[in-house]
Amino acid sequence: MYCLRSRPALHCTGARLITITSDAAVEPYAGWGGYGSSKAAFEQLSAILAAENPEWRVYWVDPGDMQTQMHQEAFPGEDISDRPLPETSVPGLLALIAGDAPSGRYQARAAASAPAPIGEVRVALTVDKYERAVALYRDALGLAVAEEWNTPQGRGMVLAAGPATIELLDTPQAALVDEIEVGRRVAGPIRIALEVPSLASASAAFAEHGAEPVNDAVRTPWNHHNQRLQSADGAQITIAP
Numbered sequence: 651m652y653c654l655r656s657r658p659a660l661h662c663t664g665a666r667l668i669t670i671t672s673d674a675a676v677e678p679y680a681g682w683g684g685y686g687s688s689k690a691a692f693e694q695l696s697a698i699l700a701a702e703n704p705e706w707r708v709y710w711v712d713p714g715d716m717q718t719q720m721h722q723e724a725f726p727g728e729d730i731s732d733r734p735l736p737e738t739s740v741p742g743l744l745a746l747i748a749g750d751a752p753s754g755r756y757q758a759r760a761a762a763s764a765p766a767p768i769g770e771v772r773v774a775l776t777v778d779k780y781e782r783a784v785a786l787y788r789d790a791l792g793l794a795v796a797e798e799w800n801t802p803q804g805r806g807m808v809l810a811a812g813p814a815t816i817e818l819l820d821t822p823q824a825a826l827v828d829e830i831e832v833g834r835r836v837a838g839p840i841r842i843a844l845e846v847p848s849l850a851s852a853s854a855a856f857a858e859h860g861a862e863p864v865n866d867a868v869r870t871p872w873n874h875h876n877q878r879l880q881s882a883d884g885a886q887i888t889i890a891p
Contacts, residue, residue, distance in 0.1 A: 665706045666747050669696050671755070673712055693755065700753035708753040709746045711761070713739035734759075772808070773842060777883045780805060782860050786881055790855035791844070817843065831878040832865040837886040846889045853877050853889065861887065 674682050675689035693710050700708035715721065717733045742758035745751075751761070777783040784807060787793055793809040819827065828835045846852035849867060857863070860882040867877040879887045 665703075667696075667699070667706060667708045668743060668746060669708075669710045671696075671710045671712050673714075675712075704753075706753070707746075707750070709751070709756055710754075711743060711746065711756050711758050713743075713758045772814070773840075775842075775883075775885060777881075777885075779860075779882050782882050786856065786859040786861055790859040790861075791846075791852070811844075830870050831868055831876050831888060836864060836878075841886040841888060843888040843890070846891055849875055849877055849889060849891050853879070856887070856889070 669692065671693050672685070672689045674686040675693050677686075679686060696708055696710040700706065713736070715730075715733045716736045716739065717730055718736060721733060722728075722730055739758035742756070742761035745761050746756060775783065787809055788795060788807070793811055795807060796810045797806075797808040799806050824837065824841075825835050828837055844852075853863065853867070856879050861879045864878040864880050864886070867875060870876055874890050876888050876890045879889065881887060
């Protein structure tokens with residue numbers, strides 16, 4: 651599998667590779683040393699292939715227990731009629747082929763009912779001082795403009811900000827983060843966190859465009875070096891390298 655003689659031909663948009671693994675790759679079953687070890691190695695090769703080719707979708711899929719000859723031979727004399735038929739795993743394989751789930755390990759029958767992956771997460775900010783906000787986020791951070799409009803109904807801009815994540819915090823945890831970064835509770839329900847190449851450079855650029863430090867940079871218990879700022883419109887922003 652790893653040599654992939656057809657590898658050059660796969661360098662195209664939408665390539666999908668599916669390999670079949672087993673729970674024996676991750677669970678220690680007595681007497682299954684050879685099989686389990688080979689499947690574990692096979693999974694690692696699949697993971698490396700995915701890392702080397704991020705434009706592909708590489709899936710190593712566990713079809714689960716099934717009524718097959720191999721499964722019967724693994725449990726001689728045992729009635730395996732309670733195991734699902736092989737065709738119950740097919741919809742999950744088809745869903746991975748047709749979808750755009752990230753590369754990784756999947757359970758076939760779970761993949762069939764998995765929700766479609768989100769293509770983008772966008773934080774929408776309503777700002778009173780639009781030009782100052784543009785200067786802060788576009789110019790100070792150097793974010794590329796993905797889309798922009800100016801109509802009688804209003805102005806807007808979408809800035810490309812790299813991979814996005816959503817961090818969910820309960821009220822005590824949010825208060826703890828404020829206490830660590832600022833020393834008191836200051837943030838509202840939305841706070842923006844940005845990864846920057848240099849804390850000092852980003853902080854200076856923010857200050858030049860109207861953002862003010864809420865507190866000095868701090869070293870968090872998670873060994874992050876964070877700086878809390880507030881934009882002219884009151885948005886709480888954490889920057890960290």
